[in-house]
Amino acid sequence: MSQIARAASTTTLRERGQMTIPSEVREAARIEAGTVLECHVENGRIVMTPKVLVDADQSWFWTERWQAMERESGADFDTGRSAAFDDVESLLDDLDN
Numbered sequence: 001m002s003q004i005a006r007a008a009s010t011t012t013l014r015e016r017g018q019m020t021i022p023s024e025v026r027e028a029a030r031i032e033a034g035t036v037l038e039c040h041v042e043n044g045r046i047v048m049t050p051k052v053l054v055d056a057d058q059s060w061f062w063t064e065r066w067q068a069m070e071r072e073s074g075a076d077f078d079t080g081r082s083a084a085f086d087d088v089e090s091l092l093d094d095l096d097n
Helices: 023-029 056-062 064-078 088-096
Strands: 036-042 045-051
Touching: 056 064
Parallel strands: none
Antiparallel strands: 036 045
16 A cells, blocks of 8 residues: 655745745655646646656557557466567467467
């Protein structure tokens, strides 16, 4: 079971919309300078969620289609529906059969 870090503090929104996230909140959220935060309003609360940006040339891996195939592949492997081959010829022979 994972532990949930909790921290509360106050901060002041400055004139140009800037604020400092208090250190105890940053530590509990495990964020640091340079962290990208997604911000949205939920039931009157401002919610900030840390995000990891992915290079465009790697974005295919995170599509729903690819992730579904990853889950299917993992399930096949977990239930023993997989095979290992010592060489390419053995793999090709298995595919032909």
